[in-house]
Amino acid sequence: MALRLEEDEGELSEINVTPFIDVILVLLIVFMVAAPLSTVDVPVNLPGSSAPAGTRPEEPLWLTVTAERALMLGEAAVAPDDLAAALDARTGGKRDTPVFLRADRTVDYAALMQVLDRLRQAGYLKVALVGLEGAP
Template sequence: MAVRLDDGDDELSEINVTPFIDVMLVLLIVFMVAAPLSTVDVAVNLPGSSAPPADRPQDPLWLTFTAEKALLLDETPLDRTAVGAALDARTEGNRETPVFLRADRSVDYGALMGVLDALRNAGYLKVALVGLEGAP
C-alpha cells in the first residue's frame, strides 16, 4: 500500500510482520516443551500386558494404588473411605465415567480387590486396569 505525502516524497508503508513471527515461534517452542511436562505421572511399577493398546480418552480419571498401599486420585492422596465422594466430586456425579486403575506390581491381590470393591460400592463399574504396553 503506497502513501503519497504532500511534499512530493513517495513513501512505502508496510506492516513489518517479522517480530510477530518471532513471537509466534517462541510461543510454539514454549508450548512444545511445556506440554509433555503437564502429564500426570506417579511412580508405579506396573505389570506388563501383551494386549494391543487401547485408545486413550481425552481427560482420563486416574486412580493409583502404590506399593505402600496409598490411594491417589490423579496426584492427590485419597482416603479409602472417601473414594465415592472424591470420584463424585471429580466426575460431577457421572458414574458412567471410566476409571483407569494403576496398581503397583507388588500390591497383593486382596488389597487390589479391596480397592475394586470400594469402586463398586461407590457405583463406578467401568474400571480399566492399566499395564505396560507390549510387555510379556
Template sequence: MAASIKDDDDGDEMSEINVTPFIDVMLVLLIVFMIAAPLSTVDVPVNLPGSSAPPQERPEEPVWLSLGADGVLSLGNDPVELAALAAALEARTGGDRTTAIFLRGDRDIPYGELMTVLDGLRNAGYLKVALVGLESVGTEGGAAP
C-alpha cells in the same frame, strides 16, 4: 623301493561303542524335561478368554486411580482415603458413573488390597474400570493407555 601304507585297522570291527555323546544328549533331555514338566501342570483349571480387540483410545482427561507399593491410594496426584473414595470420584467426574476409571496398581501390592479398591469402586457405582499395565513391545493388541 616300494612304499608301504600302514593300516591301523586290521580289518576287525570295532567292538567298543563311544557312549559319551549319547550320555550328553540324554542328560540335556533330562534337564529339559525336569524344567518343562512343572510348567505344564495346572492346579486350577481356568478357561482364559481370547481377545482380538484393538487398543482403545483413552479420553482426553482420564481419571487415574493409583495404588502404590506403600498402600497409598491416589486419585490423580492427590492421596485419598478408601472411605472418601466415593465422594472424591463424585467430585472428579461430576457424578457421571459411566466414566471409565483407569486403575494403576503397583506389582508388589497384595491382591487383597487391589480387590478392596475394586470393591470400593463398585460400591461407589463406578463399574467401568480399566486395569492399566505396561505395554508389551512387539505384541499386537497389548497396548495399555
C-alpha cells in the same frame, strides 16, 4: 356321489416314543460330560499383556494404588473411606465415567480387590486395569 372311507384308513392313535427317548438319552450323556468341564478350578499364574493399547479419553480418570497401599486420584492422595466422595467430586456425579486403575507390581491381590469393591460400592462399574505396554 358319496365318498366311502375304508376301515384301515383311520388315524394312527399310538405315538412312537422310541426316537424321543433316544434323543433324551443323547442329551443326558452330553450334559453329563459337559457339566464337570464348566466347574474346573485351575490355579493360574497370569502373564503380562502384549495386547495393543486401547484408545484413551482426553482426560482420563486415574486411580493409582501405590506400593504402600495408598490411593491416589490423579495426583492427589485420597483416603479409602473418602474415595466415593472424591470420585463424585471429580466426575460431577457421572458414574458411567471410566476409571483407569493402576497398581504397583508389589500390591497383592487382596488389596486390589478391596479397591475394586470400593469402586463398585461407589457405583463406578466401568473400570479399566492399566498395565505396561509390550510386557512379556
